[in-house]
Amino acid sequence: ICIPMPSSVYFYLGTRMKRVLGIDPGYGRVGWGVIEGERNSWKHVAHGCIETSAKDSFVARLNTIYTDLTQLITLYQPQDAGVEELFFAKNAKTAIDVAQARGVILLTLLQAKLPIQEFTPLQVKQALTGYGKAEKQQVQKMVAMTLGCNTLSNQDDALDALAVAITAGVSVHF
Numbered sequence: 055i056c057i058p059m060p061s062s063v064y065f066y067l068g069t070r071m072k073r074v075l076g077i078d079p080g081y082g083r084v085g086w087g088v089i090e091g092e093r094n095s096w097k098h099v100a101h102g103c104i105e106t107s108a109k110d111s112f113v114a115r116l117n118t119i120y121t122d123l124t125q126l127i128t129l130y131q132p133q134d135a136g137v138e139e140l141f142f143a144k145n146a147k148t149a150i151d152v153a154q155a156r157g158v159i160l161l162t163l164l165q166a167k168l169p170i171q172e173f174t175p176l177q178v179k180q181a182l183t184g185y186g187k188a189e190k191q192q193v194q195k196m197v198a199m200t201l202g203c204n205t206l207s208n209q210d211d212a213l214d215a216l217a218v219a220i221t222a223g224v225s226v227h228f
Contacts, residue, residue: 075132076219078211081115081155082106085211088130089219096223098201101212116158123159127166135168136222141175171222181221193217
């Protein structure tokens with residue numbers, strides 16, 4: 055079982071470890087994941103989902119995303135962020151709503167002065183499995199292996215966010 059780490063700064067052999075926040079955008083559910091480490095050695099810190107209520111107005115839902123993401127940044131104090139780019143082929147209305155939520159997410163990260171990296175789903179799959187068309191289960195297995203966790207929640211959005219965080223982490227130059 056993976057347990058959130060209480061401190062925001064760690065030292066390993068005299069080198070400061072990097073904390074990375076990964077985001078899987080949405081407006082009903084935003085996956086988030088925080089990892090910590092250096093180079094190719096990463097540990098799980100925390101993950102979950104920001105959920106908004108379908109009963110609320112769309113603008114209120116965007117505000118919930120902003121408020122909750124701001125609190126997560128304050129709590130976990132990441133030094134870098136990765137955000138998945140959108141990939142939609144069917145529903146234009148959903149794509150537009152998710153794009154608006156993604157804009158709120160990017161602005162929130164920017165206001166927190168976090169360097170932001172953006173990745174397509176193909177790039178995330180390629181980074182974790184070496185194959186850009188890997189199945190979701192393969193990616194999730196690699197997330198667990200990379201983070202040294204036997205058990206991670208089965209919230210797909212949160213696991214996707216951890217995959218984005220790992221991709222951002224290995225892309226960051228120390």
